[in-house]
Amino acid sequence: MTRQRGNGQDDLQPGRSWDLVGVFGPGLSELCRAGTALLPGVTGVGLSAGPLPIGGQEASPVPRVRFSSDRASAILESAQETLADGPCHEATATRQPVHAADLRHPSWRERWPRFTPAALNAGARAVFAWPLHAGGVRHAGAVDMYRRTPSGLRDADRSAAVAFTAAAAELLTMERFGVDWTGAFAHARLDHALLALAGGEPVTGPPGLARDTAAGLPLARWLDGASVPQLRRQVHSLSTAQGLIGEEGNRFVLAVHEAMINAVSHGGGHGQLLLWRRAGRLWCEISDHGPGIGTSLRSTGTARSRRRRPHGFGLMEQACTSMDVITDSTGTRLLLSHELDSRR
Incomplete structure (x- = not known):
């Protein structure tokens, strides 16, 4: 055996x-x-x-x-x-x-x-x-x-x-999540990828990195270090279009940027960003398949615990209406949300 x-x-x-x-x-x-x-x-x-x-x-x-x-x-x-x-x-x-x-x-x-x-x-x-x-x-x-x-x-x-x-x-x-991602994923596919994968050949880079971005939500993108600046600009444009403007909008975009940097730096060089609107909020999820954070994700009130928190977590908590983190040895998933002005 x-x-x-x-x-x-x-x-x-x-x-x-x-x-x-x-x-x-x-x-x-x-x-x-x-x-x-x-x-x-x-x-x-x-x-x-x-x-x-x-x-x-x-x-x-x-x-x-x-x-x-x-x-x-x-x-x-x-x-x-x-x-x-x-x-x-x-x-x-x-x-x-x-x-x-x-x-x-x-x-x-x-x-x-x-x-x-x-x-x-x-x-x-x-x-x-x-x-x-x-x-x-x-x-x-x-x-x-x-x-x-x-x-x-x-x-x-x-x-x-x-x-x-x-x-x-x-x-x-x-x-x-109960969100229809069909439109967002349609143009993230590579025409040759299905045959290449079935034939056991490697696909060059994560799908979607070289594609033009879609104008609208939901947004689904694979990210690496080179694509982070472009994705930050796109998140800013889409959040502005949803009425998240001014200082609040800038802080939310900065929080998303910090999350992407953490995913690339600690998640094996690749990650995924999902952005959508639901129940009066703008939601953004950044996930990776890295080794996990392995530290306390919430402040316990001590200076030592705050120093051990991953880079930018304090900023994210302050910039967002909610922040939820799930992490283990298979990777990390960070979910951010910000309330939208119901009058817009």
């Missing part, structure tokens, strides 16, 4: 995840349907997910089947949902990848006494699961993959699986 477990983050290439989101977003279904082409080392792909936590509450611990690529993966996903047993449940509970390279080994039947016989009867000989978390946000659930032959995954396949899972988690988060 070969059993490997780890956090998988060493394999993650932030730009690769953004490539997948840009090509297949904003919906999750397109990414899932392309799964077996993007992951040639596996036979089938399934995805089960629960909702994001709301208002600080824990997410639902019961993932529901969202996708299965073929009959066998449908059986595997359904069995795990019905039997409450298997790699998806273990990955969800431990927040760690699970690799079972040979399900015929007795230890897997001992570990998953209900799931393993069902998986073997469906023709699966190896199964792998990655928990759905990225950019500091954790969804209940996992991406499940299976093979008809017993063996582990090559390094390239593992890297592709981690990037695929991170992209799926990002798209689930956008879905949870």
Whole structure:
């Protein structure tokens, strides 16, 4: 038996995840349907997910089947949902990848006494699961993959699986926002990217960096160090158009700029910016797939804790109506908002 477990983050290439989101977003279904082409080392792909936590509450611990690529993966996903047993449940509970390279080994039947016989009867000989978390946000659930032959995954396949899972988690988060990103993503796609990704070729740079920006909201952009100045100007233009002007508008734009700089500096050189209007506020989310902040995000009233806070956090809190931060070893997600003048 070969059993490997780890956090998988060493394999993650932030730009690769953004490539997948840009090509297949904003919906999750397109990414899932392309799964077996993007992951040639596996036979089938399934995805089960629960909702994001709301208002600080824990997410639902019961993932529901969202996708299965073929009959066998449908059986595997359904069995795990019905039997409450298997790699998806273990990955969800431990927040760690699970690799079972040979399900015929007795230890897997001992570990998953209900799931393993069902998986073997469906023709699966190896199964792998990655928990759905990225950019500091954790969804209940996992991406499940299976093979008809017993063996582990090559390094390239593992890297592709981690990037695929991170992209799926990002798209689930956008879905949870309830905002239609279709128009914003349409022109962020690269014409050649789908064929290049399916053929295993690298895509040059995150999608959208060289594209002209759209006039309007919502705005979805991938960012790196070179694109930050242009994005700052665009955020200023769009916030002004929404009535956020004067000193308040300037402070909000500066807060967004500081968040972008932090994402590029500490998030592996890439990040993502989303800007939209909802419920009388202008919202901006900046996320990355870096190692996480790893420090206290809120001031505890001591000089030492304030010194340890990431650069610009005090400015952001003062400039915005609200600031929410989620961070862990998969990255950081910063959500800023500012109230808009209802008279405008």
